[in-house]
Amino acid sequence: MMAHDGSFDGVERRGLMFVLSSPSGAGKTTLSRLLIERMPGLRMSVSATTRPMRPGEVDGRDYHFVDRARFEEMAKRNELLEWATVFDNRYGTPRAPVEAALTAGQDVLFDIDWQGTQQLREKARQDVVSVFILPPSAADLEKRLHTRAQDSDEVIRGRMSRASHEMSHWAEYDYIVINRNVDDAFAEVQSILKAERLKRERRTGLTTFVRELQRQLES
Numbered sequence: 001m002m003a004h005d006g007s008f009d010g011v012e013r014r015g016l017m018f019v020l021s022s023p024s025g026a027g028k029t030t031l032s033r034l035l036i037e038r039m040p041g042l043r044m045s046v047s048a049t050t051r052p053m054r055p056g057e058v059d060g061r062d063y064h065f066v067d068r069a070r071f072e073e074m075a076k077r078n079e080l081l082e083w084a085t086v087f088d089n090r091y092g093t094p095r096a097p098v099e100a101a102l103t104a105g106q107d108v109l110f111d112i113d114w115q116g117t118q119q120l121r122e123k124a125r126q127d128v129v130s131v132f133i134l135p136p137s138a139a140d141l142e143k144r145l146h147t148r149a150q151d152s153d154e155v156i157r158g159r160m161s162r163a164s165h166e167m168s169h170w171a172e173y174d175y176i177v178i179n180r181n182v183d184d185a186f187a188e189v190q191s192i193l194k195a196e197r198l199k200r201e202r203r204t205g206l207t208t209f210v211r212e213l214q215r216q217l218e219s
């Protein structure tokens with residue numbers, strides 16, 4: 001039997017919400033892309049944002065780029081699972097795709113800030129697994145923001161000055177990963193997801209599975 005989540009261990013489970021947060025430039029986007037590529041059964045939550053599109057970004061893949069009026073309308077209609085203001089722009093998670101994925105037994109990956117993580121945790125504590133990504137040093141963080149070459153010097157200065165505030169929320173997260181080297185950080189994040197998928201409480205099919213094992217043993 002194949003479980004809904006695409007894994008092959010034969011036991012159904014409830015989908016989980018896997019959250020990555022970090023100061024800008026620490027590597028969330030890089031690690032998220034690798035996770036989506038390499039972990040079956042994991043879907044990315046594509047946020048809505050009012051911030052301008054960066055070179056190389058694609059509407060509907062990286063974000064749903066919307067204007068302020070549209071964003072306010074989505075929030076008012078309760079179409080967002082959470083939302084927050086970051087760097088003067090609005091960011092929010094469309095509710096419907098997340099609920100559809102979880103119902104289908106898929107896990108959902110979120111690249112959201114600490115404000116959004118708090119809101120998800122309040123709504124669904126048991127289903128949220130949160131990881132905070134730290135850069136190895138301030139110098140590395142600044143270098144990464146510059147090598148990404150997608151923001152002006154002024155925007156980068158703003159992001160650096162917000163980094164310390166963002167980082168002050170590290171202790172609210174379940175796991176902390178220091179992104180020195182992408183391969184190691186990816187292996188750590190992947191291990192967290194793999195272990196969390198095995199948590200007893202999420203594995204709704206265990207009672208049936210064990211009952212069947214017992215039946216086989218006793219017959």
Ligand SMILES: Nc1nc2c(ncn2[C@@H]2O[C@H](COP(=O)(O)OP(=O)(O)O)[C@@H](O)[C@H]2O)c(=O)[nH]1
Nearest residue numbers: 024025047083084086091092093111112113116
């Ligand atoms: N609360 C919340 N935060 C979001 C959402 N989407 C993105 N963010 C956060 O907004 C911040 C800025 O994102 P972005 O402009 O793409 O820059 P980045 O930091 O380089 O990824 C990051 O901390 C994201 O995690 C969302 O839907 N909700």
Ligand SMILES: Nc1ncnc2c1ncn2[C@@H]1O[C@H](COP(=O)(O)OP(=O)(O)O)[C@@H](O)[C@H]1O
Nearest residue numbers: 024025026027028029030144148179180181182
């Ligand atoms: N471990 C790492 N070592 C060196 N550069 C990295 C590492 N992780 C990410 N980067 C680079 O740093 C820049 C910022 O990473 P990104 O994933 O966009 O961060 P975030 O989404 O957290 O803002 C990108 O150019 C990315 O390729």
